[in-house]
Protein backbone atom coordinates (compact mmCIF):
# COMPACT_ATOMS: atom_id res chain seq x y z
CA UNK A 1 0.00 0.00 0.00
CA UNK A 2 1.43 3.34 -1.03
CA UNK A 3 -0.39 6.69 -0.99
CA UNK A 4 0.82 9.71 -2.90
CA UNK A 5 0.39 13.25 -1.64
CA UNK A 6 0.42 16.00 -4.27
CA UNK A 7 3.30 18.18 -3.11
CA UNK A 8 3.09 21.30 -5.29
CA UNK A 9 1.91 23.70 -2.57
CA UNK A 10 -0.01 23.59 0.69
CA UNK A 11 0.06 21.32 3.73
CA UNK A 12 1.20 18.07 2.11
CA UNK A 13 3.75 17.44 4.90
CA UNK A 14 0.94 17.19 7.46
CA UNK A 15 -0.83 14.53 5.37
CA UNK A 16 2.41 12.58 5.05
CA UNK A 17 2.96 12.61 8.80
CA UNK A 18 -0.54 11.26 9.49
CA UNK A 19 0.07 8.49 6.95
CA UNK A 20 3.26 7.62 8.83
CA UNK A 21 1.31 7.72 12.10
CA UNK A 22 -1.12 5.08 10.82
CA UNK A 23 1.66 2.94 9.36
CA UNK A 24 1.09 3.68 5.67
CA UNK A 25 3.81 4.53 3.21
CA UNK A 26 3.33 8.02 1.74
CA UNK A 27 5.16 9.61 -1.15
CA UNK A 28 5.46 13.22 -2.36
CA UNK A 29 4.17 13.61 -5.91
CA UNK A 30 5.28 16.40 -8.23
CA UNK A 31 5.58 14.76 -11.64
CA UNK A 32 3.21 12.66 -13.75
CA UNK A 33 5.47 9.59 -13.79
CA UNK A 34 5.49 9.51 -9.98
CA UNK A 35 1.82 8.48 -10.00
CA UNK A 36 2.86 5.04 -11.17
CA UNK A 37 2.24 2.32 -8.61
CA UNK A 38 0.21 4.40 -6.15
CA UNK A 39 -2.91 2.99 -4.51
CA UNK A 40 -4.40 6.42 -3.92
CA UNK A 41 -3.61 10.11 -3.93
CA UNK A 42 -4.29 12.98 -1.54
CA UNK A 43 -4.52 16.59 -2.75
CA UNK A 44 -3.85 18.80 0.29
CA UNK A 45 -5.21 22.10 1.49
CA UNK A 46 -3.51 25.26 0.33
CA UNK A 47 -4.42 27.66 -2.44
CA UNK A 48 -6.40 25.97 -5.19
CA UNK A 49 -5.48 28.50 -7.88
CA UNK A 50 -1.76 28.01 -7.16
CA UNK A 51 -1.99 24.22 -7.03
CA UNK A 52 -4.05 24.24 -10.24
CA UNK A 53 -1.62 26.50 -12.12
CA UNK A 54 1.35 24.43 -11.00
CA UNK A 55 -0.44 21.23 -12.02
CA UNK A 56 -0.84 22.74 -15.50
CA UNK A 57 2.85 23.74 -15.60
CA UNK A 58 3.98 20.27 -14.48
CA UNK A 59 1.76 18.54 -17.06
CA UNK A 60 -0.24 16.91 -14.30
CA UNK A 61 -3.84 17.74 -15.18
CA UNK A 62 -4.51 14.91 -17.60
CA UNK A 63 -2.47 12.29 -15.71
CA UNK A 64 -4.37 13.17 -12.53
CA UNK A 65 -7.69 12.92 -14.36
CA UNK A 66 -6.72 9.50 -15.70
CA UNK A 67 -5.57 8.43 -12.24
CA UNK A 68 -8.91 9.47 -10.76
CA UNK A 69 -10.85 7.32 -13.21
CA UNK A 70 -9.24 4.19 -11.73
CA UNK A 71 -7.89 5.01 -8.29
CA UNK A 72 -8.92 6.80 -5.12
CA UNK A 73 -8.31 10.53 -4.73
CA UNK A 74 -9.07 12.59 -1.66
CA UNK A 75 -9.02 16.39 -1.78
CA UNK A 76 -8.98 18.40 1.45
CA UNK A 77 -10.13 22.03 1.19
CA UNK A 78 -8.15 23.40 -1.81
CA UNK A 79 -7.90 19.75 -2.94
CA UNK A 80 -11.69 19.43 -2.84
CA UNK A 81 -11.95 22.53 -5.02
CA UNK A 82 -9.61 20.94 -7.57
CA UNK A 83 -11.71 17.77 -7.69
CA UNK A 84 -14.88 19.72 -8.49
CA UNK A 85 -16.40 20.42 -11.89
CA UNK A 86 -17.38 24.02 -11.16
CA UNK A 87 -16.24 26.82 -8.83
CA UNK A 88 -18.12 29.76 -10.42
CA UNK A 89 -14.90 31.10 -11.86
CA UNK A 90 -12.04 30.36 -14.16
CA UNK A 91 -9.20 28.33 -12.71
CA UNK A 92 -7.68 24.94 -13.60
CA UNK A 93 -9.69 22.05 -12.16
CA UNK A 94 -9.58 18.28 -12.48
CA UNK A 95 -13.37 18.21 -12.86
CA UNK A 96 -13.62 14.65 -11.58
CA UNK A 97 -16.50 15.03 -9.14
CA UNK A 98 -20.10 15.99 -9.76
CA UNK A 99 -19.97 18.83 -7.26
CA UNK A 100 -20.13 22.63 -7.47
CA UNK A 101 -18.04 24.44 -4.93
CA UNK A 102 -18.17 28.00 -3.57
CA UNK A 103 -14.71 29.11 -2.45
CA UNK A 104 -14.09 30.97 0.82
CA UNK A 105 -17.78 30.65 1.42
CA UNK A 106 -18.00 30.87 5.19
CA UNK A 107 -17.10 34.55 5.03
CA UNK A 108 -14.27 36.68 6.37
CA UNK A 109 -15.49 36.96 9.94
CA UNK A 110 -15.23 33.21 10.31
CA UNK A 111 -11.97 32.78 8.47
CA UNK A 112 -11.34 29.64 10.44
CA UNK A 113 -13.32 27.60 12.95
CA UNK A 114 -13.68 24.14 14.39
CA UNK A 115 -16.86 22.18 14.83
CA UNK A 116 -17.89 18.72 16.01
CA UNK A 117 -19.65 16.71 13.33
CA UNK A 118 -21.46 13.45 13.71
CA UNK A 119 -19.79 11.05 11.28
CA UNK A 120 -21.16 7.54 11.83
CA UNK A 121 -19.09 6.14 8.98
CA UNK A 122 -15.99 6.98 11.03
CA UNK A 123 -17.38 6.10 14.41
CA UNK A 124 -17.91 2.43 13.64
CA UNK A 125 -14.14 2.07 13.50
CA UNK A 126 -13.75 2.96 17.15
CA UNK A 127 -16.75 1.00 18.30
CA UNK A 128 -17.95 4.06 20.19
CA UNK A 129 -19.91 7.10 19.10
CA UNK A 130 -17.30 9.82 18.98
CA UNK A 131 -17.92 13.03 17.04
CA UNK A 132 -15.40 14.19 14.50
CA UNK A 133 -13.84 17.62 15.16
CA UNK A 134 -13.46 19.30 11.78
CA UNK A 135 -11.07 22.21 11.20
CA UNK A 136 -12.10 24.79 8.58
CA UNK A 137 -9.71 27.43 7.19
CA UNK A 138 -11.04 29.81 4.52
CA UNK A 139 -13.06 26.80 3.58
CA UNK A 140 -15.19 26.16 0.54
CA UNK A 141 -18.80 25.02 0.76
CA UNK A 142 -19.89 22.19 -1.46
CA UNK A 143 -22.84 24.02 -2.92
CA UNK A 144 -24.38 21.23 -4.93
CA UNK A 145 -23.93 17.52 -5.25
CA UNK A 146 -25.46 15.87 -8.29
CA UNK A 147 -24.98 13.00 -10.74
CA UNK A 148 -22.90 10.23 -9.22
CA UNK A 149 -21.72 12.20 -6.19
CA UNK A 150 -23.32 11.83 -2.76
CA UNK A 151 -23.41 13.98 0.36
CA UNK A 152 -21.30 12.64 3.21
CA UNK A 153 -21.37 15.39 5.85
CA UNK A 154 -23.12 18.67 6.57
CA UNK A 155 -22.50 21.29 9.24
CA UNK A 156 -25.44 22.03 11.59
CA UNK A 157 -26.47 25.02 9.42
CA UNK A 158 -26.95 22.62 6.54
CA UNK A 159 -24.00 23.41 4.28
CA UNK A 160 -22.40 20.36 2.68
CA UNK A 161 -18.78 19.91 3.74
CA UNK A 162 -17.95 16.40 2.55
CA UNK A 163 -18.95 14.44 -0.54
CA UNK A 164 -18.03 11.13 -2.08
CA UNK A 165 -18.23 9.68 -5.55
CA UNK A 166 -17.07 6.09 -5.73
CA UNK A 167 -13.39 6.24 -4.78
CA UNK A 168 -13.29 10.04 -4.85
CA UNK A 169 -13.61 12.00 -1.62
CA UNK A 170 -13.86 15.75 -1.07
CA UNK A 171 -13.78 17.46 2.33
CA UNK A 172 -14.02 21.23 2.94
CA UNK A 173 -12.09 20.78 6.17
CA UNK A 174 -8.58 19.63 7.08
CA UNK A 175 -8.21 16.23 8.78
CA UNK A 176 -4.45 16.60 8.27
CA UNK A 177 -4.38 19.41 10.83
CA UNK A 178 -5.79 17.31 13.68
CA UNK A 179 -4.59 14.42 15.82
CA UNK A 180 -7.58 12.38 14.74
CA UNK A 181 -6.51 9.97 11.99
CA UNK A 182 -9.92 8.39 11.40
CA UNK A 183 -10.55 10.25 8.15
CA UNK A 184 -7.24 9.03 6.75
CA UNK A 185 -8.20 5.48 7.70
CA UNK A 186 -11.56 5.98 6.01
CA UNK A 187 -9.80 7.10 2.82
CA UNK A 188 -7.62 3.99 2.90
CA UNK A 189 -10.80 1.89 2.81
CA UNK A 190 -11.76 3.67 -0.42
CA UNK A 191 -8.48 2.66 -2.04
CA UNK A 192 -9.17 -1.05 -1.51
Ligand code: GLN
Pocket residue numbers: 044045046047048049076077078079081103104137138139140
Ligand atom coordinates in the same frame (compact mmCIF):
# COMPACT_ATOMS: atom_id res chain seq x y z
N1 GLN B 1 -9.36 29.29 0.22
C1 GLN B 1 -8.52 28.34 -0.42
C2 GLN B 1 -8.85 28.20 -1.91
O1 GLN B 1 -9.83 28.72 -2.34
C3 GLN B 1 -8.61 26.98 0.23
C4 GLN B 1 -8.17 27.10 1.67
C5 GLN B 1 -7.53 25.88 2.23
O2 GLN B 1 -7.16 24.93 1.53
N2 GLN B 1 -7.35 25.93 3.52
O3 GLN B 1 -8.12 27.58 -2.61
